[in-house]
Amino acid sequence: MKSTAKRNRVRVYLALVLILLAGFLLSSIYIVGAAPAYQSTEEGKLIFESQCISCHTIGGGRLVGPDLNGIADRRETDWILRFIIEPDRMIAEGDADAAALLAEYNNLAMPNLNLTQTQAEAVFAYISSQSGAGQAQAQPVALPEGNTQRGLSLFVGEMGFENDGVACVACHTVGRVSAYGGGSLGPDLTHVYERYGEAGLASSLGGLPFPTMQGIYRDHPLSPQEQADLLAFFSWSDAQATEIPADQFTTTFWIWGLAGAAALFLIMAIFWMRQRHSISETLRSTS
Amino acid sequence: MNVRAHISMLFHLDKCIGCHTCSVACKNLWTDRKGAEYMWWNNVETRPGTGYPTQWENQDHYQGGWKRMKNGLQLRIHSRTKGILKLFFNPALPDLEDYYDPFTFRYEDLFNSPAGDDQPTAIPISMITEKPIDIETGPNWDDDLGGSTIYAENDPNLKDVPQEVREQLGELERLVFNYLPRICNHCLNPSCVAACPSEAIYKRGEDGVVLVNENKCRAWRMCVAACPYKKVYYNWSSGKSEKCILCFPRLESGQAPACAHSCVGRIRYMGVLLYDADRIPDAADVDDENLVAAQREIILNPFDPEVIAAAKANGIDDGWIESAQNSPAYKFVKEWELALPLRPEFRTMVMMYYIPPLSPVVSVIEKDLVKLDLSEEMHDFEVFHRLEAARLPTEYLASLFSGGNVEIIRKVLRKMLAVRVYMRRKSVEGEVDQVALDALEKAELTEAEAEAIYKLTTIPTLDERFVLPPYHREMSIEAEGMDPLAHKGETGVGYLQVPMRGE
Structure with a gap:
C-alpha cells in the first residue's frame, strides 16, 4: 500500500x-x-564602427570608399542592402552601378563582410539615422613619425608586433622583400599606398577591416607606431619597388629544393656504404 | 678484506648431452611472453659453432666487455665522455638476424585447409609480424654441427688453432663437437651494470645476482651492447631490458633454478663462493694468461677462521658460511681447480664456471679403414688417454676457458684423465696399478681427491649438487611488518609493479 x-x-x-x-x-x-525583425540602430552602430568605418564616412568625405551621407536618397533600399551583404557577387554579375563605383574607386572592390540580412538592415538603419548629422567617421588618429626601415622589419617579421600579431609577410609580398617573396594568400602590397591613398591606408591599418584579417588581428591590433612605420614602408615601396609575379619565385624554389634533396641523398649514400651488417647474414651470404 | 657471498653455478661439460631441456624449462618459465619470443636466457650451443647470437664472442663487432687501458679497465663500447656524446647512437647491438626471427607454424591450416590433392602443411610464420617467413636461422641452427659447415668454421675460438688442425676439424673422421650451455654469468665486474646510463641494473648484495630494475630502465640498450656474453636482451614490446635472474624466486624458496633443476645430464651444480670484493679491480687487470689464476686468488677459503670472522663482520650469517663450506662450486673451482670461467679475457669476472670436456683421440685412415690413432705400445684400451691426440684442440679449449693459457687446460684435462684411469683400474679391473698411480702423480692428485672428484662427478645426490644457502625471507617479511606465517608456502615476497613503457 x-x-x-x-x-x-x-x-x-x-x-x-x-x-x-x-x-x-x-x-x-x-x-x-x-x-522584432528590425534591429535597433545600436547594433547597426556597433557593426559600422567595427567593420565599415575604416573605409567609409557618413558626411566626412570619401576615404577608401564613398561617403555614405544620404545614401538612402541616392539609391534604392534593396540595392543598398544587397550591396552590403554581397558586393562581390553584384560586381561579378555586372551590375552597372556597382561596376561604375568600382571604376571610380581605383578598382578596390568592397569585400564581402559576411553580414546577415538582419545585420545589413541594422547598419542601413544606422546610416540613415546618422545621415545629415555628419558625426560617424573615423577619428583620424595623429600617427607618430614613421620609419621605413622599421616598417620593413615589421613586414618581414624580423621585428615582432607589440601585440603578437602575425608578420605581414606570411600572407603578403612587397617587391623583392625576401628570397622567395612573401605569401601569396593576400594581395601584393607593393603599390597598396597608391591604391588606397594615404588616408585610406592609414585608416585600414588601424582597423584592418578585411574579413580574412579581422579574425587574425582582432586580439592583436597594431600599435600607432607600428601603423606609422608600415605606412612609411608602403609609401617607400610604392615609389621604389616593382611588383613581381609569384610564379617567378617558383623556379628558384624548385632549384634550391632539388639541390638540397640531392645533397641530403649524397650524405646518406656515404653512410649507406658504412652501415652495419649483421654477422649472421654476412656469414650466410658469403659462404 | 671485504668478504661477500656469491651464488655460483657450475657446468660439467663432460656430462652435457645437448638435450636443450634447460633452455625449454627457462623459456616456459620466463620468456614465453610478447616481446620475449627471441630471448633465450638459457641456451645450449654446439661448439665449434657461432653460438647465439651469431659470433657473440666477436667483440670487434659487438664491443662487449672491458679493455685494459693505462689507468685501469675501460668499457670497450665507449669511454665515459664518448658514452654521453653517443647516448642516442648505439649501433653496437646485435641485429634480430643475429639472434633469429622467432617463428612458429600456422597449425590451424592442417585442419582448415580446403580439400585438395596434397596434404595440407603448416607454414612457418614469424612470431613478431605473424606473416609467413622463410626460416633462415635459429638459436641452435648449427645444433650437432647439422645443416652447414659455415657455422663451425666461423667459430671465433678457432683463431689460435693451427691452420692444419682447423682443416682437420672439418674432416668427417675427425669431427668433434661439444655443448656449451650458457646463462647470464652474474659477473663480479659486470659491464652491463657499468654501461647503464639509467643505473637500472644492479648486483644484489646478498648473493650477487645481477638484476634489471625495469621501473628504472629507459631502453638505452647500452647493457645489450656492453655485455660480452650477449645475455641482456631488449624486450621490443615492453621497451625494457631483460635478463636471466638466476631464478631468484626459486632460490629464495630453497629450489635450484629451473635450468639446473631440470637438467637431464645432471651437469649443473650450485653453491656459494666467498670472495674478496676489494681485490676485484686488481684481479681483472692482469695479463690474459693470468686471469684464471687471479680470479681463483680472490675466492676465499670458507674454512679459514680469518675469512669466517670477516664474513660475519660483513653480515653474512652462519647458514651462508656453512653453505659455502659444503659448496660444490668451492670444491671444483678452488680446491680441485677443475672449473674455469668462460672467456675470462672479457674481464667481467664471470661467476658461472665450466668444467671443460674430454674428447676421444682422433682417428686416422689406414688401408681405407677408419682407425683410432692409438699408439702401438698401448696395451690397455684408453680412448681418452693422450692429450696431444685429443680431438678437441687444447688451443681451442684455452680460447674458451683460460684466456689462451693452454697449460691451465692441460692441467685440468690431465686431472680428469687421471681420475678416469684411476677409477677404471679400481672399479673395473679391481686393482690399482703403477700406471694409475703415475697418472695421479702427474696430475698432482691424491687418491682421496680422485675418489672425491669421481663421487661428486658421477653419483652426487640432489643435495650434494645444489647446496643452496638459507635466504631467510621470513625474516625480511617480519622486518616489513608482515606476519611470516601468513605467507608460509608462498614463493617470493614483494609488490608486483608492472613497468610502463617509457617510464
Whole structure:
C-alpha cells in the first residue's frame, strides 16, 4: 500500500516537471518568434564602427570608399542592402552601378563582410539615422613619425608586433622583400599606398577591416607606431619597388629544393656504404 | 678484506648431452611472453659453432666487455665522455638476424585447409609480424654441427688453432663437437651494470645476482651492447631490458633454478663462493694468461677462521658460511681447480664456471679403414688417454676457458684423465696399478681427491649438487611488518609493479 502511494506521488512530480519543461520550451519559441525583425540602430552602430568605418564616412568625405551621407536618397533600399551583404557577387554579375563605383574607386572592390540580412538592415538603419548629422567617421588618429626601415622589419617579421600579431609577410609580398617573396594568400602590397591613398591606408591599418584579417588581428591590433612605420614602408615601396609575379619565385624554389634533396641523398649514400651488417647474414651470404 | 657471498653455478661439460631441456624449462618459465619470443636466457650451443647470437664472442663487432687501458679497465663500447656524446647512437647491438626471427607454424591450416590433392602443411610464420617467413636461422641452427659447415668454421675460438688442425676439424673422421650451455654469468665486474646510463641494473648484495630494475630502465640498450656474453636482451614490446635472474624466486624458496633443476645430464651444480670484493679491480687487470689464476686468488677459503670472522663482520650469517663450506662450486673451482670461467679475457669476472670436456683421440685412415690413432705400445684400451691426440684442440679449449693459457687446460684435462684411469683400474679391473698411480702423480692428485672428484662427478645426490644457502625471507617479511606465517608456502615476497613503457 505504502509503496503504491509513493509511486503515485512520484508520477505527479514527473508530470509536473514535464508540464513545466514543455511550457518553458513553448515560451522560448514564442520569444524568438516575437523578436522584432528590425534591429535597433545600436547594433547597426556597433557593426559600422567595427567593420565599415575604416573605409567609409557618413558626411566626412570619401576615404577608401564613398561617403555614405544620404545614401538612402541616392539609391534604392534593396540595392543598398544587397550591396552590403554581397558586393562581390553584384560586381561579378555586372551590375552597372556597382561596376561604375568600382571604376571610380581605383578598382578596390568592397569585400564581402559576411553580414546577415538582419545585420545589413541594422547598419542601413544606422546610416540613415546618422545621415545629415555628419558625426560617424573615423577619428583620424595623429600617427607618430614613421620609419621605413622599421616598417620593413615589421613586414618581414624580423621585428615582432607589440601585440603578437602575425608578420605581414606570411600572407603578403612587397617587391623583392625576401628570397622567395612573401605569401601569396593576400594581395601584393607593393603599390597598396597608391591604391588606397594615404588616408585610406592609414585608416585600414588601424582597423584592418578585411574579413580574412579581422579574425587574425582582432586580439592583436597594431600599435600607432607600428601603423606609422608600415605606412612609411608602403609609401617607400610604392615609389621604389616593382611588383613581381609569384610564379617567378617558383623556379628558384624548385632549384634550391632539388639541390638540397640531392645533397641530403649524397650524405646518406656515404653512410649507406658504412652501415652495419649483421654477422649472421654476412656469414650466410658469403659462404 | 671485504668478504661477500656469491651464488655460483657450475657446468660439467663432460656430462652435457645437448638435450636443450634447460633452455625449454627457462623459456616456459620466463620468456614465453610478447616481446620475449627471441630471448633465450638459457641456451645450449654446439661448439665449434657461432653460438647465439651469431659470433657473440666477436667483440670487434659487438664491443662487449672491458679493455685494459693505462689507468685501469675501460668499457670497450665507449669511454665515459664518448658514452654521453653517443647516448642516442648505439649501433653496437646485435641485429634480430643475429639472434633469429622467432617463428612458429600456422597449425590451424592442417585442419582448415580446403580439400585438395596434397596434404595440407603448416607454414612457418614469424612470431613478431605473424606473416609467413622463410626460416633462415635459429638459436641452435648449427645444433650437432647439422645443416652447414659455415657455422663451425666461423667459430671465433678457432683463431689460435693451427691452420692444419682447423682443416682437420672439418674432416668427417675427425669431427668433434661439444655443448656449451650458457646463462647470464652474474659477473663480479659486470659491464652491463657499468654501461647503464639509467643505473637500472644492479648486483644484489646478498648473493650477487645481477638484476634489471625495469621501473628504472629507459631502453638505452647500452647493457645489450656492453655485455660480452650477449645475455641482456631488449624486450621490443615492453621497451625494457631483460635478463636471466638466476631464478631468484626459486632460490629464495630453497629450489635450484629451473635450468639446473631440470637438467637431464645432471651437469649443473650450485653453491656459494666467498670472495674478496676489494681485490676485484686488481684481479681483472692482469695479463690474459693470468686471469684464471687471479680470479681463483680472490675466492676465499670458507674454512679459514680469518675469512669466517670477516664474513660475519660483513653480515653474512652462519647458514651462508656453512653453505659455502659444503659448496660444490668451492670444491671444483678452488680446491680441485677443475672449473674455469668462460672467456675470462672479457674481464667481467664471470661467476658461472665450466668444467671443460674430454674428447676421444682422433682417428686416422689406414688401408681405407677408419682407425683410432692409438699408439702401438698401448696395451690397455684408453680412448681418452693422450692429450696431444685429443680431438678437441687444447688451443681451442684455452680460447674458451683460460684466456689462451693452454697449460691451465692441460692441467685440468690431465686431472680428469687421471681420475678416469684411476677409477677404471679400481672399479673395473679391481686393482690399482703403477700406471694409475703415475697418472695421479702427474696430475698432482691424491687418491682421496680422485675418489672425491669421481663421487661428486658421477653419483652426487640432489643435495650434494645444489647446496643452496638459507635466504631467510621470513625474516625480511617480519622486518616489513608482515606476519611470516601468513605467507608460509608462498614463493617470493614483494609488490608486483608492472613497468610502463617509457617510464
